[in-house]
Amino acid sequence: xxYYLFEYLEKEYxxxxxxxxxxxxxxxxxxxxxxxxxxxxxGKKIIKYLQRKQMGESIRDLGLEGxxxxxxxxxxxxxxxxxxxxxxxxxFAKLENIYVIMLIVTTLWxxxxxxxxxxxxKFKNDKAGLPGKFKIIxxxxxxxxxxxxxYMHPDVTVKRKIIKPTNxxxxxxxxxxxxxxxxxxxxxxxxxxxxxxxxxxxxxLISWAGEGYTKYVWIIFIPIVIFIITAVSNGANLTDGIDxxxxxxxxxxxxxxxxxxxxxxxxxxxxxxNIMFIPNTGELTIxxxxxxxxxxxxxxxxxxxxQVFMGDTGSLTIGGIIxxxxxxxxxxxxxxxxxxxxxxxxxxxxxxxxxxxxxKKKFGEGRRIxxxxxxxxxxxxxxxxxxxxxxxxxxIGIFLAILTIVTLKIR
Numbered sequence: 001x002x003y004y005l006f007e008y009l010e011k012e013y014x015x016x017x018x019x020x021x022x023x024x025x026x027x028x029x030x031x032x033x034x035x036x037x038x039x040x041x042x043g044k045k046i047i048k049y050l051q052r053k054q055m056g057e058s059i060r061d062l063g064l065e066g067x068x069x070x071x072x073x074x075x076x077x078x079x080x081x082x083x084x085x086x087x088x089x090x091x092f093a094k095l096e097n098i099y100v101i102m103l104i105v106t107t108l109w110x111x112x113x114x115x116x117x118x119x120x121x122k123f124k125n126d127k128a129g130l131p132g133k134f135k136i137i138x139x140x141x142x143x144x145x146x147x148x149x150x151y152m153h154p155d156v157t158v159k160r161k162i163i164k165p166t167n168x169x170x171x172x173x174x175x176x177x178x179x180x181x182x183x184x185x186x187x188x189x190x191x192x193x194x195x196x197x198x199x200x201x202x203x204x205l206i207s208w209a210g211e212g213y214t215k216y217v218w219i220i221f222i223p224i225v226i227f228i229i230t231a232v233s234n235g236a237n238l239t240d241g242i243d244x245x246x247x248x249x250x251x252x253x254x255x256x257x258x259x260x261x262x263x264x265x266x267x268x269x270x271x272x273x274n275i276m277f278i279p280n281t282g283e284l285t286i287x288x289x290x291x292x293x294x295x296x297x298x299x300x301x302x303x304x305x306x307q308v309f310m311g312d313t314g315s316l317t318i319g320g321i322i323x324x325x326x327x328x329x330x331x332x333x334x335x336x337x338x339x340x341x342x343x344x345x346x347x348x349x350x351x352x353x354x355x356x357x358x359x360k361k362k363f364g365e366g367r368r369i370x371x372x373x374x375x376x377x378x379x380x381x382x383x384x385x386x387x388x389x390x391x392x393x394x395x396i397g398i399f400l401a402i403l404t405i406v407t408l409k410i411r
Contacts, residue, residue, distance in 0.1 A: 001090060001091055001095075002021070002091045002092060003021050003027065003091075003092055003093065003094060006018040006020075006021040007021065007022075010022075021092075024262065024265075024282050024283065024285050024286065025285075027092040027093070027286050028092075028258075028262075028285045028286055028289040029289075030088070030091075030092055031088035031089065031091075031092050031093075031286050031287075031289045031290040031293065032088075032289040032290065032292065032293035033293070034087065034088040034091070034092075034290070034293070035084040035085060035087075035088045035289075035290040035291075035292075035293030035294045035297060036084075036293045036294075036296060036297045037297075038080075038083060038084040038087055038088075038294070038297065039080055039081070039084040039293065039294050039296070039297020039298050039300070040297045040300050042080075042083070042084075043077075043080040043084070043297060043298065043300070043301055043308075044301070046077070046079060046080050046083075047074055047077065047080075047301060047307055047308045050074035050075070050076060050077070050308065051074050073306055073307065073308065073309055074307070074308045074309070075118060075122070075308070075309040075310075075311040076115070076118045076119075076122070076309075076310075076311045076313050077298065077301070077302065077308035077309055077310045077311060077313075077314060078111065078114060078115075078118075078310040078311050078312070078313030078314020078315065078317055078318075079111075079115075079313055079314075080294070080297075080298050080301075080308070080310075080314075081247075081291075081294045081295060081298050081310065081314050081317065081318065082107055082108075082111045082294075082313070082314075082317060083294075084290070084293065084294035084297055084298070085107060085287070085290050085291045085294045085321075086104065086107060086108075086290075088286070088290040088293070089103075089104065089286060089287050089290050092286050092290075093283060093286040093287060094283050097155075097280055097283040097284075098149065098153050098155045098156060098280070099156075099280060099281055099283060099284050099287075099328050100283055100284065100286070100287055102145075102146060102149055102324060102328060103284070103287050103321060103324055103325065103328070104287075105142075105145065106142060106146070106320050106321055106324045107317055107320075107321060109138070109141075109142050109145075109320070110138075110139075110142065110233060110316045110317040110319070110320035110321070111313060111316075111317045113130070113134075113135060113138040113139075113312075113316055114311065114312035114313035114314065114315065114316040114317055115312075115313045116130050117129040117130035117135070117311075117312040117313075117316075118311040118312050118313050129312070130312075135316070136230065139226070139229055139230045139233060139320075140226050140230070142229055142320060142324075143222065143223075143225045143226030143227075143228075143229045143230070144222060144226065146225050146229065146324055146327060147218065147221055147222035147224075147225040147226070148218070148222065150188070150221070150225070150327065150328070151188065151217070151218045151221060151222070154186070155279075155280060156186070157184035157185055157186055157187075157278075157279055157280075158184070158185060158187060158189055158276055158277065158278050158279075158330070159183075159184055159185070159267075159277045159278075159279060160185070184279055187201060187203070188201060188202040188203060188217055188221055189201050189202075189276065189330065190202065190330040190331075190332060190333060191275065191276055191330050191331050191333065191334065191408070192333045193333065193334060193337070193407035193408070194407065198274075198275070198276075198408060199276065200333070202217050202220055202221050202224075203217045205217070205220045206219065206220050224332075225327060225332075228323050228326070228327060228332050228335065229319075229320060229323040229324065229327075231323075231346065232319045232320070232322055232323035232326075232335060232339060232342060233315075233316050233318075233319030233320045233323060234319065234346065235319060235339065235342030235343060235345055235346045236250065236315045236316070236318045236319030236322070236342055237312060237315040237316055237319060238342075238345040238346060238349060238374045239315070239341060239342055239345045239374070239376075240309075240310060240314070240315040241374055241376050241377060242304075242376050242380070242386040242389060242390060243302060243303060243304040243305065243306040243386060243387075243390065244299055244302050244303040244304060244306070244390050245341075245376060245389070245390045245393055246310065246314075246315055246318065247295045247296075247298050247299045247302050247310065247314075247318075248295075248299055248390065248393075248394050248397075249341045249342070249393060249394065249397045250295050250318045250322065251292050251295040251296055251299070252394065252397040252398055252401050253322055253338055253339060253397070253401065254288055254291050254292040254295060254322070254325075255292055255401070256338055256401040256404055256405065257288055257322070257325045257326065257329065257331070257338075258284075258285055258288040258289055258292065259405070260275075260329050260331055261281050261282065261284040261285050261288055261325070261328075261329050262282055262285045263275065264276060264277065264278045264281050264282075264329050264330070265277075265278060265279065265280065265281035265282025265283070265284070265285070266282055273408065273409075274408075274409075275408055276330055278329060278330060281328065281329050284325065284328060284329065287325075288325060291321060295318075298310065298314075304386060304387045304390070319342070322339065323335070326338070334404050334407065337400055337403055337404045337407065338400060338401060338404040340396070340397070340400040341393055341396065341397050341400070344375050345374040345375055345376070348369075348370055348373045348374050348375035348378070349373045349374055351369050351370075351373075352368060352369055352370055352373040353373075355367065355368065355369050356368060376389050376390075376393065
């Protein structure tokens, strides 16, 4: 909203400083500052409100050291993350941008699902919360919305460049790309690592349909989007098991996606780094920096020993936002690397449950791969302090983020 106000002031009155709002970097800086302020200052007030409403977490007895001390810690703190993300976005972003709209819808959509789950647990004393099938239905609904938007909306495009012979000296001197670009085109092109040109078109998956097959590519694309959103949101939910792990890991992922969004929407940097140029995605930088600021601000209270838990209100929302961000900037095939922490947590549960059922059926006695799942609980049982586990997982997350960026230059 402030963007439009200062745009008007600049156009009509040449108001001093109003032109700064034209720069994405300036608005991104304001967004992260405001989100940090909201999460840290108003976050404390929200925590006190949750305490007054007795929104304390009920702790299952898992036999882990220090778990009983967390009983009564306020949950539903994900509301802090949602508010600290959306307020700066509404103030500083271009709200007609389809990518921004898509992420605002994602935040509210997943936030409502998580809030209902937490509400049923706390106010209705239903330990199961929202039944899993309804969570899946909600995730499928969001996947359909995102998939249809990416496939049909006219502003979701890419530009491909036509390389012309240039004088290398001129390139250095002018510091501008010497390529001309074709008109924007509607295509489901995406980035995929370790292959030539780092690009893959989903239309190839349905080439067997014959002439005019491209109009049926949504049959393949939408289920893939649904799977990605479901997997990442559930992975974030599983990761939210010890203080600061989900928030810190997600902040690392968010910073990486912010870099991708900024360079993908900038013709000069996308050309220099030889990555896909996606018009209008630069505006996503505002959303992502606000998101990262909200996570870091929330971490102020969620770090060990936690004063608040994010609950499903936060964890499902975080996962949904990360998944849709990656899809929007055509980096969804980098998720297994970038979101490696989420993947490990997911796989540890799947492997544990699968192996237990298999051995119980075959030997009459269930056996386990890990001492406990998800994976972070395995290390807790082994005697590692949760602060050490969290910091080491963060270090792994930073390594994976760097590796994700490096893969774009590996061909």
